[in-house]
Amino acid sequence: MKSHVQLFKTLADETRLRILMLLYAKGELCVCDIIAALLLPQSTVSRHLAYLKKSATVSDRREGLWIYYSINRNHQLMEELEPFLRKSLQGSSVAASDQNRLLHYDHNCA
Secondary structure (H helix, E strand, O other), rough: OOOHHHHHHHHHHHHHHHHHHHHHHHHHHHHHHHHHHOOOOOHHHHHHHHHHHHHHOOEEEEOOOOOEEEOOOHHHHHHHHHHHHHHOOOHHHHHHHHHHHHHHHOOOOO
């Protein structure tokens, strides 16, 4: 039951939902990609990513200096919620804007 409560607390934040929608759409993103898409400071994005990681909704991997995040496919509840989240946020103008900014972002984290 505690894992369910933790997951729903995690999902109860707009910024974290925005991050999850980007990860569902793109599969894997580095922090600089997420910053560019959300137009938020690095500290804010990193704090929300840490919360998502603590709740095991995302996983990360290091490649050189960069850390890449993706949806934790081993989290059963996230797998079950994915269709619901995609469908319910499909018409979101905020999520569409985030994805559009990411699409036009020139990935250069250096």
